[in-house]
Amino acid sequence: DSGVTQTPKHLITATGQRVTLRCSPRSGDLSVYWYQQSLDQGLQFLIQYYNGEERAKGNILERFSAQQFPDLHSELNLSSLELGDSALYFCASSVEAGVTSSNTGELFFGEGSRLTVL
Amino acid sequence: SQQGEEDPQALSIQEGENATMNCSYKTSINNLQWYRQNSGRGLVHLILIRSNEREKHSGRLRVTLDTSKKSSSLLITASRAADTASYFCATVYRGSTLGRLYFGRGTQLTVWP
Numbered sequence: 001d002s003g004v005t006q007t008p009k010h011l012i013t014a015t016g017q018r019v020t021l022r023c024s025p026r027s028g029d030l031s032v033y034w035y036q037q038s039l040d041q042g043l044q045f046l047i048q049y050y051n052g053e054e055r056a057k058g059n060i061l062e063r064f065s066a067q068q069f070p071d072l073h074s075e076l077n078l079s080s081l082e083l084g085d086s087a088l089y090f091c092a093s094s095v096e097a098g099v100t101s102s103n104t105g106e107l108f109f110g111e112g113s114r115l116t117v118l
Numbered sequence: 119s120q121q122g123e124e125d126p127q128a129l130s131i132q133e134g135e136n137a138t139m140n141c142s143y144k145t146s147i148n149n150l151q152w153y154r155q156n157s158g159r160g161l162v163h164l165i166l167i168r169s170n171e172r173e174k175h176s177g178r179l180r181v182t183l184d185t186s187k188k189s190s191s192l193l194i195t196a197s198r199a200a201d202t203a204s205y206f207c208a209t210v211y212r213g214s215t216l217g218r219l220y221f222g223r224g225t226q227l228t229v230w231p
Binding site for chain 2: 002004031033035042043044045048055056058088090092094105106107108109110111112114
């Protein structure tokens with residue numbers, strides 16, 4: 001158990017709909033990352049938050065948005081869903097914003113939210 | 119794309135044999151990490167090697183890094199059926215946001231009892 005909790009585990013919805021994925025990081029971790037895993041693209045970095053602030057943006061579509069709340073949990077909002085958005089969405093957390101001498105740079109991943117768009 | 123490439127895509131071996139997976143990447147890195155993913159599950163960090171390191175060990179795992187060839191290898195010795203999983207290398211590129219990992223496509227390892 002990584003200590004990162006993601007809900008829901010599975011989600012089936014229709015094209016055009018909007019969903020929200022939730023992530024609770026490990027206790028004490030300030031950084032939250034969102035990754036998408038699909039057959040087409042593999043594992044892709046979407047976005048990172050650190051202590052409530054957006055830190056880095058990757059291949060995140062404009063239809064997608066995220067935020068990190070004061071209690072450090074994060075939500076990924078996916079709107080106007082398309083068939084191609086079907087994927088496993090992972091949240092990961094780490095203590096700091098990156099690799100330092102005091103940490104290993106390791107990310108702790110949740111079990112993912114499997115989104116199916118029909 | 120800055121994603122790395124693993125080789126082979128799939129590897130099938132008997133219990134007790136060693137498994138070697140390779141990873142190549144594109145530009146200068148800060149560090150390279152290996153993760154394991156059981157089918158449909160989350161990724162689990164195995165080992166991290168920094169750009170100034172050449173070899174690292176953790177239990178039955180041995181990782182090497184050759185920055186001149188921009189490649190790394192993961193060796194699992196005396197493999198077990200429970201090692202069956204997908205293995206991904208992930209790089210943190212120099213100058214990139216630390217914590218932003220670029221993953222390869224993974225090697226699917228099957229260990230037969």
